[in-house]
Amino acid sequence: MACGGRLATVREEGRLRLRCRRCGWTFYNNPVPAVLGIAERGGRVLLARRAAPPYAGTWDLPGGFLEAGETPERALARELREELGVRALAPRFIGFFTDSYGAGGMPVLAAVYRVRLAGEPSAMSDVSEVRWFPRRRLPLRGIAFPAMRRALRAYGRGAARLP
């Protein structure tokens, strides 16, 4: 890639990868880490409507991608402050899922935390609306990311850990 050579698909360790024919550089397609928060209050879960592509208008868990040097907990606190205008308290890790993001299908590794919110969340940044849904009646059809939909289905049924 860096040398401008053409890429070829190769099979290695049971996976298909792209490799430069000239210099041997390999595209491993490593996932990007993300962090998501499940905030629950009185049996209701907070979802955020996406204001921007991909999947603008669908429901989503608040959160986002880690930045360099951040721990997941720091990233979660930053994202919830940016998107909801609230502080995230007592984050508790409950599981991972993998998904893909955007038109290119960028692989994502999402770490999910249960979290308490200090204050009333409001829609900010790339969120157009926030709403509390009963845990057992989450709008699963309105959630665009397949693995997030599965994770929230399990969570809505009472799973304490994901997946």
Ligand SMILES: [Zn+2]
């Ligand atoms: Zn190359």
